[in-house]
Amino acid sequence: MPPSSDAAARVGVLTPSGMLGAGFTPESIERGLTLGPDVIAIDGGSTDSGPYYLGAGLAKTTAAAVRRDLRILLKAAATARIPLIVGSCGTSGTDSGVDWVAEIAEGVMAEEGLDLKVARIYSEQDPGFLKEQLSAGRIRPLPPHGPLQPETLESCTHIVGMMGHEPIAEAIRDGAQVILAGRATDTALAAAVPLMLGMPAGPTWHAAKIVECGGQATTDPRLGGVFATIDHDGFVIEPLDPTNICTPISVAAHMLYETANPYRMREPAGTLDVSDATYTAVDERRVRVEGSRFETAEQHTIKLEGARVTGYETVSFTGIRDPRITAGIETWASYLRTVLTDRIQQTLGLSDDDYGLDIRLYGHNAILGDIDPDATPPREVGVMLLVNASTQNAATAIAKVANPLMLHLPLPDMAYLPSFAFATSPAEMERGAAYEFVLNHAVDVDSPAGMFRTHHSREVSHV
Template structure:
């Protein structure tokens, strides 16, 4: 093939799109449809609990759009990081939804499921081949065993293997965002530099356009570079909007590591073909001597209970930092007095939304805020303790005056009861890569019936 056209309808399966934009991509000659099913953007909970961020109805709606378009055009569909975090349960969850959609539409498409979840016992055999990424240190067996779920972020190779085996729908576990879009062009012989660069630009669908809400994009990859075109006729790509996506989720806007090597865009040139389409040339890819797979793992850090109140009292707001410090002191004292808990047996965070909750000390605005939402987040070894701490804080969250006030103010709780139990809280504890062959950590099965279907 002289060119390969990759249709990216959106940045995430389940986010929704106008089906007309997919139809337009098909009319423009798309050779493959690729879409990401998740990422680590939304935090460790989805990996730790093996739970999807998206709802089944939204995923079904999007899969129906893709399957109908792809079946009519005779092209494959590739979905990566199924179920948000790419666990085996997530792959089987999406496969189950896919099975229902295929049956309802009377479509017979060969489905491949690629599993990327790892077990701690198996990974212990690789410890001498595991290397930490900043800021973490060396990995030990205890950390592996503490994880509820671990996944490896696959490159393009397992997806290519499934496509070569005849899959028309590939449902992959955790994969790099770019591998999902790069797999088919690389299989068809497109050069690595333009392919990986194009895959990076289209990973979030229309985010590289003038109207990210309007739909996805079509990347046309050839031997000399690639072009990017929005699927919504009213949207546009510009050299700046396309180049800017190399700033997104990268430590270095000029270089980006993949399992197979490093994308290098230092010499890339972005040229407007017209007022909607951009052509990119000069992208390079440096193949690594050693293939690596990034490991992601999450573990339970405790159980959380949240309480939220709102302050509009101008006297309290004029001394909001003093008030917050008094609140922290009194919560600690009263929890010790009533529950007998010492530091280290629980933890809490007090965040003042409307006053430095997002930027903290980096906040450039000064002066008293007009209103503040106070969020108390308690973490403890069990849910009952977390809720007990929040209940001890309840009177303070409702009526605490500043040191200069001689009366009790009243604040407004956001809910009743004020304490909202959030269940288990998780943290990422793996940020490591393991030296291995491209297919070594992954398992591919065909059909829609998974072994761990939720």
């Protein structure tokens, strides 16, 4: 049943975990239902895992994990007669990602005998439409990107717009009970119903930010999701697991997570300001937050995300434990690059402009690079060679040229051939197409929902 448009005294938001498919216990959802939620909201994706999932239009989660989580949540939503909202379906929010999650949901509902109205909200964008907006001066770059070129739009395999709460609220008003959205801000999923029910924007958007990663705002994120109770003066946050705890520090600290400014966070409709927020322990496991504000923007904007193919990759990985080489591992890596570049030219006739090589030294400085404070010689090093070329065959050929070097290459002053250990056989692992993010831009829009398309599972009447 869609929430009433009458102003409520309080609104409950149940967030099972930080991402659909990450798992949670049925008991945590059962406890969440006893707290009186008005909506179940969960994110279905992220850009955290890089551009591949957007570029390829594929999910990082397995269907079995999504099906398992959806079964619990669909039954809970039906029992409580409240909406279930999933955003950024299929990891990146592509149209195929929305359809993938919808097909899983429809299969679960058929198996469980559930009759719920489903809305699919699509967020993929047509490059032709975006080029028109670009020509009209309605697209601007977000730091650190520069001005957008039309050919960049044309080069993307997929482009999504990041919706706010408005298309989700519109789908609920039109009778949807399950909302499967394309790319959306993490916070929009939890904010939609409270805003519909008359909660003030400041506490609503702040609560939505705190719950968006599930248990991340607790002292033990491994124990699952959280519940927010929003009222007209603030909100209370508590863990779903009765043994878990929220403290003022654990809640306040979540504003540091994935934000450029710990006090201000931009949404399509405006900016959340928590600079005057207070965090008070209600008891040993709940925290109340007051003083959050929301500044409505003069111009509504939709952020664009796009990815394109940069080439094809092949990977090799070998392990080195020879103490002479590990003691001079950076010299060895530089020597490997020099010898390999020469052999590629001699063997394949390719110049270094025709391909890319990345040599990563795991166990030495592969994570922090030159700023690693530990300068002591490593005991063992894993060497990953990542080759990028215009074709898969070329990338693999280059990796095969590197094979004997990654097995026996000595330092220039060594009088013997060392032996290293490849992690796999064959040593060359083809990764297929590689992608890069090329859009980090915002579009000025007249309608918050105008760039998104909603499909309902069956005819619904406007509420």
